[in-house]
Ligand code: IPM
């Protein structure tokens with residue numbers, strides 16, 4: 001099989017971890033008879049420096065013309081004070097809406113090897129396996145009106161709008177229900193229906209849809225309670241479906257249960273067309289270029305790409321197994337280091353991983 005993959009290394013530690021992902025794909029390609037054609041493109045700060053825009057048209061075109069997109073990370077101190085339309089984050093949001101990636105899957109699964117890296121007690125986090133399904137192209141991130149406007153009295157007023165249409169709710173709910181069906185059969189929808197009309201509407205739609213999924217046990221939580229339950233007793237959750245902003249917040253909290261955000265991949269999928277696969281962590285500008293980055297979330301994003309976009313589950317399994325094996329061998333980057341383990345940098349972690357894979 002031939003696949004065209006667009007690589008978006010981006011900023012900070014992005015290029016270092018992307019190199020590892022590409023090496024892994026080359027090895028896996030040989031073993032499974034998959035032929036990858038790579039094309040690189042600019043996004044984020046590097047794109048701003050080169051073209052003045054965080055998401056050049058050419059980048060979006062390349063992404064559209066590929067089977068899948070592998071993104072590393074964007075952003076850094078250097079671009080933090082630019083006007084909003086020139087910020088790296090705006091490039092990422094443009095990529096999501098430009099490719100219609102309305103469904104963001106963020107798994108938070110604790111690896112037995114890393115339980116002691118969690119800030120929570122072992123009995124709380126052992127066995128945690130949650131999938132957060134976050135709506136990604138709607139809600140308050142994209143709703144209009146938005147901006148800073150002058151009121152009649154001459155006072156300025158900042159505005160964003162949280163809005164969801166029926167079809168936007170239905171399509172993300174469908175992903176939520178179907179994800180739950182393939183997992184533990186439990187779906188928790190998170191909203192703020194006690195205060196927000198848009199949330200009550202969301203809750204009613206999802207409740208209606210649940211009759212089509214009799215095999216899924218649906219529950220609802222307000223977002224504040226969901227945040228509390230996530231740290232109190234995370235094992236009660238299987239699949240969570242929620243809107244853009246709540247999903248942004250809860251997925252970070254869920255990620256932290258696992259001890260290292262440096263281990264978590266994600267997938268952003270649309271109705272058709274290429275998906276984007278990227279680690280949950282950011283560009284970590286403080287350690288960029290120092291060979292300290294943990295490449296494993298990027299590598300696990302490669303596995304998610306193989307599973308969800310390229311339908312190569314055996315190749316995905318092999319990569320996931322290799323990551324576990326490397327951890328079993330005791331290798332740790334700084335972010336997941338614990339007593340008695342062997343601390344390595346990004347390059348050495350990659351070498352060990354490639355050795356295990358081949
Ligand atoms: C994320 C990030 C982004 C978001 C930022 C960088 C725009 O926090 O992917 O969770 O808010 O969606």
Ligand code: MG
Nearest residue numbers: 248249251252
């Ligand atoms: Mg976030």
